Amino acid sequence: MNDQNPFPGITNILQLFKARITKPPATIPRARAGWIVWVAEVYPGLYLAQIPGAGSHYTDHCCMAWERVSDDIPTTTIEEIRAEDRRLAAALDTWRPGQAITTPGTRLSWCNLAEWNTAWRQLQRRRHSSRRYAQESAHKFALPAETISHETEPAVLYAFLDIMHSSNVRPPKGMRQGHPTTEHVVAANNRLSQLGAASYRRHRQQAVLRRGLRQLEPPRGRQPPHEEAAGHLSLF
Known part of the structure; x- marks a missing residue:
């Protein structure tokens, strides 16, 4: 077991490892796939996950899926989560065609x-x-x-x-x-x-x-003066 214990007060840890979340728990709306978290097996088949910004939560494989990563990969921090939130908010503000x-x-x-x-x-x-x-x-x-x-x-x-x-x-x-x-x-x-x-x-x-x-053109419906005069000319 890893010497570091990110779960203060929890002593009955069967195994402790880092994992990348592939299926966030439904009970944590802010959790996103891709986070690196600490996971501890406290009882056979029951795990405790350290969710950034949400504390520790009991879960099992049916509630959250993960894949193990090496211990030297840093865990996701709340600062990184806030930076991602700001990035997503900025993306929503970006202009889109047809945007009202x-x-x-x-x-x-x-x-x-x-x-x-x-x-x-x-x-x-x-x-x-x-x-x-x-x-x-x-x-x-x-x-x-x-x-x-x-x-x-x-x-x-x-x-x-x-x-x-x-x-x-x-x-x-x-x-x-x-x-x-x-x-x-x-x-x-x-x-x-x-x-x-x-x-x-x-x-x-x-x-x-x-x-x-347009100013040089005669008004519509009227003939030019010379045409009006020509209409009255007759040889008889």
């Missing part, structure tokens, strides 16, 4: 960039107040860059960049470094390039040209 996000301080929820644009326009319809400005700021900070980089519709990206280039949405030049909207604009322009779409600047230039051409 709610803008802090509002009831506005959105799953993609088009819905984010719609939520922004809803904020613009609210009366001017310090609360609205705080909600606008929260809405910008809540947008993950991954939402932009996964957008597949150039029209949605153009609409988003229209918002970013509108008045007072971004900080003044010289104060934009580190602000989330700077990363957002870069991500949107990069995504347009990946999709093979026209750049935002070219898109804006084309929009200006289209507006100019």
Whole structure:
């Protein structure tokens, strides 16, 4: 038997060994497979397992399964368990496609960039107040860059960049470094390039040209003046 006894007060130990849990006990919800624990056989067929963060628990093979490991392998500590919990919590916070996000301080929820644009326009319809400005700021900070980089519709990206280039949405030049909207604009322009779409600047230039051409066109339903006059000409 190993000279070290991780079970103070327990003297009738038939055998003591380290094991890797392959089937956690159902009574310990935090226990996970892969933990290295001390196991002591205190009576024939009855074992005492030292579960990190949960103390010592009696068990048998039908309640928990394990595989023995060498004594020089360190046991799982409560610090390691807490670090794993933090890692798993961070993984849950990682952005996922289609993930519903709610803008802090509002009831506005959105799953993609088009819905984010719609939520922004809803904020613009609210009366001017310090609360609205705080909600606008929260809405910008809540947008993950991954939402932009996964957008597949150039029209949605153009609409988003229209918002970013509108008045007072971004900080003044010289104060934009580190602000989330700077990363957002870069991500949107990069995504347009990946999709093979026209750049935002070219898109804006084309929009200006289209507006100019529409102004030169005659109103629908009316003929140009020279055509109206031609209709009344007659040789008789």
